[in-house]
Amino acid sequence: xxxxxxxxxxxxxxxxxxxxxxxxxxxxxxxxxxxxxxxxxxxxxxxxxxxxxxxxxxxxxxxxxxxxxxxxxxxxxxxxxxxxxxxxxxxxxxxxxxxxxxxxxxxxxxxxxxxxxxxxxxxxxxxxxxxxxxxxxxxxxxxxxxxxxxxxxxxxxxxxxxxxxxxxxxxxxxxxxxxxxxxxxxxxxxxxxxxxxxxxxxxxxxxxxxxxxxxxxxxxxxxxxxxxxxxxxxxxxxxx
Numbered sequence: 001x002x003x004x005x006x007x008x009x010x011x012x013x014x015x016x017x018x019x020x021x022x023x024x025x026x027x028x029x030x031x032x033x034x035x036x037x038x039x040x041x042x043x044x045x046x047x048x049x050x051x052x053x054x055x056x057x058x059x060x061x062x063x064x065x066x067x068x069x070x071x072x073x074x075x076x077x078x079x080x081x082x083x084x085x086x087x088x089x090x091x092x093x094x095x096x097x098x099x100x101x102x103x104x105x106x107x108x109x110x111x112x113x114x115x116x117x118x119x120x121x122x123x124x125x126x127x128x129x130x131x132x133x134x135x136x137x138x139x140x141x142x143x144x145x146x147x148x149x150x151x152x153x154x155x156x157x158x159x160x161x162x163x164x165x166x167x168x169x170x171x172x173x174x175x176x177x178x179x180x181x182x183x184x185x186x187x188x189x190x191x192x193x194x195x196x197x198x199x200x201x202x203x204x205x206x207x208x209x210x211x212x213x214x215x216x217x218x219x220x221x222x223x224x225x226x227x228x229x230x231x232x233x234x235x236x237x238x239x240x
Contacts, residue, residue: 031046181194
């Protein structure tokens with residue numbers, strides 16, 4: 001799927017992005033205004049697309065002062081298609097949320113980042129996902145983390161530790177990730193790339209993770225976040 005313009009998945013012509021813009025506009029738009037909002041295409045192409053859609057009755061064209069403006073005809077039997085096209089990206093994020101919330105071992109945090117989150121990826125782009133897992137049985141706090149009492153207390157409060165009796169927790173977590181890889185490729189046709197961090201790596205990110213976490217903080221689409229995580233601060237740039 002073209003992550004910059006998901007309408008290409010079902011409608012390769014300009015009609016797709018034009019309808020998507022009109023479905024979310026909430027007001028009549030001129031040709032120039034539609035052209036400024038569409039993910040692709042020239043103003044001439046948008047003008048031709050609008051003419052086709054007006055001819056089909058999907059779009060209404062009226063005069064407003066000296067300007068000819070266009071709006072989606074929401075009474076048209078095909079209007080719902082335009083609404084669906086406009087919501088494809090949001091529907092994808094909701095699928096992620098629904099899937100992640102159904103996991104037996106849920107993530108503490110998950111967010112899509114990179115080109116998929118920014119909306120500037122192409123049909124061959126990966127979908128990048130950051131997940132933060134709970135502390136597995138036997139997982140130790142890294143020695144590199146400073147050991148002052150404030151940090152220890154904060155880590156102890158935040159480290160949601162899986163039951164020691166759940167010895168297969170890590171395997172089940174990895175199985176969930178593998179299954180998500182397959183699901184996302186079926187949903188979109190795009191490969192999924194997962195960055196899987198431990199709670200401690202999230203709380204105390206090594207230098208090599210800091211650019212990635214800055215990217216997540218700046219552009220990420222948050223999918224799930226454990227309630228307590230909102231009040232825990234990380235020692236790096238991530239928003240914890």
